[in-house]
Structures are given as structure tokens and as C-alpha cells.
Amino acid sequence: MIEVKGLTKKYGTHTAVSNLSFTIEENQVYGFLGPNGAGKSTTMNIITGCLSATDGTVLIDGLDIYENAVEAKKHIGYLPEIPPLYVDMTPVEYLQFVSEVKKVEKSQRKTQIEEAMAETGIKNVENRLIRNLSKGYRQRVGIAQALIGNPSVIILDEPTVGLDPKQIIEIRELIKNLGEKHTVILSSHILSEVQAVCDKILIISNGKLVACDTPENLENLFAGSKTVKLTVKGGSDSIKRTLGKVDKIKDISCKENGDKTTVEITTDKEADIAEDIFYAFADARLPIVRMTEETATLEDIFLELTSIDKAANTQIEMTDNIMPDLQEETEEHNEENMNVPEYDEEPVQEDEEEGAEENDSNI
Amino acid sequence: MTAIFKREFKSYFNNILGYIFCAFVLLFAGIYTMVINLKSGAANFEYVLGNMAFIFLIAVPILTMRSIAEDRKQKTDQLLYSLPVSMTEVVMGKFLAMVAVLLIPIVIVGIYPLILSAFGNVNMFAAYGTLLGFFLLGSSLIAMGLFISSLTENQVVAVIASFIVMLLNYFIGTLADYLSYSANATFIAFTVVIVAVGAILYYMTKNSLLAVIVAAVIEFFLIVIKVANPDSLYGLFPKIMDKLSVFERFYNFPNGMFDITAIVYFLVITAVFIFFTVQSMEKRRWS
Structure with a gap:
């Protein structure tokens, strides 16, 4: 579908993209991931012919984007970072213009425009000037523009930037639907987004491709250990003593907080120690208030991959910038609840056995 | 289109x-x-x-x-x-x-x-x-x-x-x-133009060597013409300006x-x- 070979782009002495090679297959959704300034937009601009590469080739369906520009571009629908809209037109006029330039056959124009508007949900604003549309609607008009001409590849540069949460969900749904009929490439620095909609992930750092695989494979590849987080009523000494009886624990760190202690246990990825921990604490009569298990997530992989090149200081800074984003995301998506449900203040289950005994004695 | x-x-x-x-x-x-x-x-x-x-x-x-x-x-x-x-x-x-x-x-x-x-x-x-x-x-x-x-x-x-x-x-x-209209005036005017061309070239390509070489080559030809046949330069610059409008x-x-x-x-x-x-x-x- 798309073949990128040895792509290099230099701005003066600064190398934005260096020797990038990858292949994009049909009817899949690809996510382009990387910190700000990693070269995502540059790569997309080159693939779509908006920018010329210093070196390397891009083949779209076997057509070179430079040699056969006009033909190759017919296979691509592109939404740049800033939607390229003529604000003095209405969405209908704008899409009409785009379909004419894309040389859509006259008989099909109307249906294609209608379809694109229906898919992106801009039918209700079709006769308003784009100037007066909100950011979210402008983004949709931009996507509709990319859909015109029914291109086999749709490339979206940060399609959900600046949208409200509801719109983001809608656009993600739309992208998923598009993935059934088209090849979609989208760039983002929001990991949950990429994870939610993409079949394959390409991670770029410092203009180099550092990983290209499915999200699951990437997780398996890099997740060497997992962390079990506990909140226990009791002091750290007694907790450490209790955990000493449990096998397969690599590392323990405790942090006391009033009468409760937060414990982080590191263990092998395959090890299932949740039950052992549970019984150990039950025997020691230390109630577990909360227990969650976390495997290495896309965030960790992303951070690991993009910070390999420690020499580049800017790179590290950029990775730092993403941190707040990542932390939010962690809370939402990557906490796998274990078999033990989350408890409120009262650790009911732990007390059950003992409670039963007490009942017996009372009788 | x-x-x-x-x-x-x-x-x-x-x-x-x-x-x-x-x-x-x-x-x-x-x-x-x-x-x-x-x-x-x-x-x-x-x-x-x-x-x-x-x-x-x-x-x-x-x-x-x-x-x-x-x-x-x-x-x-x-x-x-x-x-x-x-x-x-x-x-x-x-x-x-x-x-x-x-x-x-x-x-x-x-x-x-x-x-x-x-x-x-x-x-x-x-x-x-x-x-x-x-x-x-x-x-x-x-x-x-x-x-x-x-x-x-x-x-x-x-x-x-x-x-x-x-x-x-x-x-x-x-x-x-x-x-x-004198040959000398034309020569000076052309030299100024050549320097300007070099500057524009440098601005567009950011390649100082190229700009200097191109300017030097044109200037060289200008000097050759000036030495060989100074009369041909007489009034040339005003004439070219006139034609440009x-x-x-x-x-x-x-x-x-x-x-x-x-x-x-x-x-x-x-x-x-x-x-x-x-x-x-x-x-x-x-x-």
C-alpha cells in the first residue's frame, strides 16, 4: 500500500527525519506515535507530497509521490495538523471545490459529498460559513475533505487535538469505521487514543523509527515485570514480615500514611501472587483495603523507547513534557483490577472467616 | 485548474x-x-x-x-x-x-x-x-x-x-x-546589480560559496567587456532600464x-x- 524507504529530511543542519523505512498494509489503522518534534508531521507531509524529502522514496500503491505526484495523490486523503479550510466558504461549497480538484466524476460528486458529510456529522452546519464554525466542526470538515474522492489511504495528523471529550470519542469511532474500508494513518501523542483505535503502532523518536508492531505485541515484548499495589491497614514492619513468607517477590517498597500503608510489590510478569498475598495478610490479620495489579503499559514502552537516546537533551525534555498526560492516562486505562475487588473502608471479606469463628464461639 | x-x-x-x-x-x-x-x-x-x-x-x-x-x-x-x-x-x-x-x-x-x-x-x-x-x-x-x-x-x-x-x-x-551614459557609470551600475544578484542568491540558497562564485563569474565577464570594448557599455544601463519598464x-x-x-x-x-x-x-x- 505505502512503502517508505530510507526517508531523510534535513532542515539546514537539523535532521528532522533520518533514514525512516516502513511499509503500511491495507485496511488497517496505523498510529504514528512520538513526542513533540519527533518528526511525525514531517513524515506525514512527505508521504502526502506536501514536503519533499532530502533523500529516500515514498511509493503509494506503487506510484512514486514525486515522479507520479498527481496520480499518487489521488490515492491519498490528508488532514494536516491545522485543517486547511477556506473560511469564506460553506462546508458544502468547500467539499464541492475539493471534489472538483480531486476530479471526482460529476455524477458521483453529490453522493460523495453527502456521504462524507453524513459520516463526519456536519450535515446540520452545511450552509454556514466555515469562519463561524467551532474548532470541532472545522476538524470534521477537514476530515470530510480527506474522505472525498474515496481515497484508499487516509492520513490524519493529530485529528483529535482541540476537541472536547465527546467529540474525541465520536472522532475515534469515525476513525475505527474508516479503518474498515480504508487504510488509515493517524498521528498522535496521546497514547490512549492510539491504543484505542489503532491496529498497529509506529513509534518515532528523534526522526527514527524505534518500534512498529501491534499494541499487544509491544506490551508483551517490553513487559518484563509487573507491579502489585496494595493499601493495607498496619505498620510497614509487620507488612514486610508478612510478605517475607510469600514467594516470587522481587522487590517491596512501603510508604506509611496514617494507620494505612501503601505497598508496591514488583514480581515476574507470569507470577500470580495475588492469592498468596491475600492469604498471607489474612493469616497475619492485616486487612487489605485495596489491591491492584499493573503490567507494563504502552506508556512505559513509549517512555523507554523514546528516551533511549539520552544524549539528545531536547529529547529528554520532551519526554518529560508528556509525563502529566501519561499519568492521567495511567489512571484511566491501565489499571487491571485483579480478582480481588476494590474495597471501601470496611475490609469485609477478610473478616469473614474470623467472623464465622467468632459466631461459633458465641453460640 | x-x-x-x-x-x-x-x-x-x-x-x-x-x-x-x-x-x-x-x-x-x-x-x-x-x-x-x-x-x-x-x-x-x-x-x-x-x-x-x-x-x-x-x-x-x-x-x-x-x-x-x-x-x-x-x-x-x-x-x-x-x-x-x-x-x-x-x-x-x-x-x-x-x-x-x-x-x-x-x-x-x-x-x-x-x-x-x-x-x-x-x-x-x-x-x-x-x-x-x-x-x-x-x-x-x-x-x-x-x-x-x-x-x-x-x-x-x-x-x-x-x-x-x-x-x-x-x-x-x-x-x-x-x-x-558614460561607460564607467554603466560599469559601476552593473557591478551594483551583480552584488545584489549575489546577495539574493545567498538569501535564497543560503550558500555563500555559490553566491560569491556566480557574482565573481559575471563580474569577470563584465570586466572583460569593459577592457576589450568599453564603447559597447556606453549608455547600456539606462537603455536596459528603459526596456525593463x-x-x-x-x-x-x-x-x-x-x-x-x-x-x-x-x-x-x-x-x-x-x-x-x-x-x-x-x-x-x-x-
Whole structure:
């Protein structure tokens, strides 16, 4: 579908993209991931012919984007970072213009425009000037523009930037639907987004491709250990003593907080120690208030991959910038609840056995 | 190309620019017709056009300033780059749209000689020949303005730069008469031009070696000519300046001469600046 070979782009002495090679297959959704300034937009601009590469080739369906520009571009629908809209037109006029330039056959124009508007949900604003549309609607008009001409590849540069949460969900749904009929490439620095909609992930750092695989494979590849987080009523000494009886624990760190202690246990990825921990604490009569298990997530992989090149200081800074984003995301998506449900203040289950005994004695 | 032409043409009348341009040209055509033909009683409509050519100095920059600069500012140039059209088609579409806007007042002004002919004996051939020259002059100035607009994303810069270039163009013929015709003066003037060419080359390529070498080579030839045949330099610079002015070419028409060389000259200037514009657009992809 798309073949990128040895792509290099230099701005003066600064190398934005260096020797990038990858292949994009049909009817899949690809996510382009990387910190700000990693070269995502540059790569997309080159693939779509908006920018010329210093070196390397891009083949779209076997057509070179430079040699056969006009033909190759017919296979691509592109939404740049800033939607390229003529604000003095209405969405209908704008899409009409785009379909004419894309040389859509006259008989099909109307249906294609209608379809694109229906898919992106801009039918209700079709006769308003784009100037007066909100950011979210402008983004949709931009996507509709990319859909015109029914291109086999749709490339979206940060399609959900600046949208409200509801719109983001809608656009993600739309992208998923598009993935059934088209090849979609989208760039983002929001990991949950990429994870939610993409079949394959390409991670770029410092203009180099550092990983290209499915999200699951990437997780398996890099997740060497997992962390079990506990909140226990009791002091750290007694907790450490209790955990000493449990096998397969690599590392323990405790942090006391009033009468409760937060414990982080590191263990092998395959090890299932949740039950052992549970019984150990039950025997020691230390109630577990909360227990969650976390495997290495896309965030960790992303951070690991993009910070390999420690020499580049800017790179590290950029990775730092993403941190707040990542932390939010962690809370939402990557906490796998274990078999033990989350408890409120009262650790009911732990007390059950003992409670039963007490009942017996009372009788 | 038709799609781009249609969009651009409409956009001139979606905002006020197209109306201002037409009104401006028609206003001056009306004033000069009234003064020359009606008040003074001259039966030569070509004089009107000859006198009002200067309005292009203001009207054309207003028309051309936004043509490409606006695209760059609104980032719609990204759309044009990613759509399956060649840059030549894009530039031609934009150029022809502006020429079409220019045609509107030209067609209206074209009625005036017919009206005037009801009251006297108007030289139709001279009037319409001059109108053609007027139109071609406008087209070549539009091509220049288009090129300048492609160099910047700031409309204000575009309008001022276009105005300065056209002003120079307007006065260059007159200025040339005041320059020294001596070989030495020509030599110095050419040296200044060569240094300027080197500077522009450096600005465009950021390659100081290339700029210096190109300037040095041209300067070398200049020195060779100066040493071998100093007479050939006599008056050359003022003559070239005179030839460069598109306005000077136009004045043959109102003087009653249907100048084919001027028509070719206008067409060549137009083609050259359209070519430059295409190159300027293409270059943006490489930077």
C-alpha cells in the first residue's frame, strides 16, 4: 500500500527525519506515535507530497509521490495538523471545490459529498460559513475533505487535538469505521487514543523509527515485570514480615500514611501472587483495603523507547513534557483490577472467616 | 485548474476586494473619460487609457496581495499541495481568476468608445488596440504581484512590496533619462546589480560559496567587456532600464501605434512571472 524507504529530511543542519523505512498494509489503522518534534508531521507531509524529502522514496500503491505526484495523490486523503479550510466558504461549497480538484466524476460528486458529510456529522452546519464554525466542526470538515474522492489511504495528523471529550470519542469511532474500508494513518501523542483505535503502532523518536508492531505485541515484548499495589491497614514492619513468607517477590517498597500503608510489590510478569498475598495478610490479620495489579503499559514502552537516546537533551525534555498526560492516562486505562475487588473502608471479606469463628464461639 | 479558477474568482466577490478593484478602475475610467472626451472634446478614447495606466500601481497590488499569501497564512496551501493537481495548474488558476476580475471593468470600459462614437468620429482601432494593450499591461502586472504574493505569508508585506516594484516600474523609464551614459557609470551600475544578484542568491540558497562564485563569474565577464570594448557599455544601463519598464511599452498604444513587440513583451513578462511563481511554490516544499 505505502512503502517508505530510507526517508531523510534535513532542515539546514537539523535532521528532522533520518533514514525512516516502513511499509503500511491495507485496511488497517496505523498510529504514528512520538513526542513533540519527533518528526511525525514531517513524515506525514512527505508521504502526502506536501514536503519533499532530502533523500529516500515514498511509493503509494506503487506510484512514486514525486515522479507520479498527481496520480499518487489521488490515492491519498490528508488532514494536516491545522485543517486547511477556506473560511469564506460553506462546508458544502468547500467539499464541492475539493471534489472538483480531486476530479471526482460529476455524477458521483453529490453522493460523495453527502456521504462524507453524513459520516463526519456536519450535515446540520452545511450552509454556514466555515469562519463561524467551532474548532470541532472545522476538524470534521477537514476530515470530510480527506474522505472525498474515496481515497484508499487516509492520513490524519493529530485529528483529535482541540476537541472536547465527546467529540474525541465520536472522532475515534469515525476513525475505527474508516479503518474498515480504508487504510488509515493517524498521528498522535496521546497514547490512549492510539491504543484505542489503532491496529498497529509506529513509534518515532528523534526522526527514527524505534518500534512498529501491534499494541499487544509491544506490551508483551517490553513487559518484563509487573507491579502489585496494595493499601493495607498496619505498620510497614509487620507488612514486610508478612510478605517475607510469600514467594516470587522481587522487590517491596512501603510508604506509611496514617494507620494505612501503601505497598508496591514488583514480581515476574507470569507470577500470580495475588492469592498468596491475600492469604498471607489474612493469616497475619492485616486487612487489605485495596489491591491492584499493573503490567507494563504502552506508556512505559513509549517512555523507554523514546528516551533511549539520552544524549539528545531536547529529547529528554520532551519526554518529560508528556509525563502529566501519561499519568492521567495511567489512571484511566491501565489499571487491571485483579480478582480481588476494590474495597471501601470496611475490609469485609477478610473478616469473614474470623467472623464465622467468632459466631461459633458465641453460640 | 477550473475548480481553482472558480473558487478564486468567487472568493474575490465573497469579500470586498473584487468590488473595490472594479470600482476603482471604473471610477478613474469615468473621470478621465469625462475630462478628456467630454470636457475637452477629444475624440481619442486611447488618451483616457494612456492617462489612467498609473491606477494599476494601486489597483493591482490590492488585487494580488492575498492570492498566495492568504493561502500560506490560512495553511490552505497544504491542501493545494496534497491535492492531485500540479503547481502550474494552481498558479494558473489563481492568475486567470485575477485576470477575469480585471476583465470585468475592461469589458465595461469597452462600451465607452461605442457611446462616444454617437457624438463624434472615434478611432475605433486605436481605442480597442489600446484597450488590449491596457489589458495585457494589467495582466503582466498581475503576474508580478502574484509572484511577490508567493514570497510572503503577510498580505501587508505583499501589498507594499508589489506597490514598490510597480512604482519603480512606472518611474524607471523617466529615471533612466537622468542617468549618466558614460561607460564607467554603466560599469559601476552593473557591478551594483551583480552584488545584489549575489546577495539574493545567498538569501535564497543560503550558500555563500555559490553566491560569491556566480557574482565573481559575471563580474569577470563584465570586466572583460569593459577592457576589450568599453564603447559597447556606453549608455547600456539606462537603455536596459528603459526596456525593463512595462509601462514604457504601453505608451506606444495611446500614441497610436499597435505595437506587436509590446504585446509579445507583455506576454513574455507574464509567462516569466508565472513561471517564477510556480518555482517559488515548489521551492517551499523543499525548505
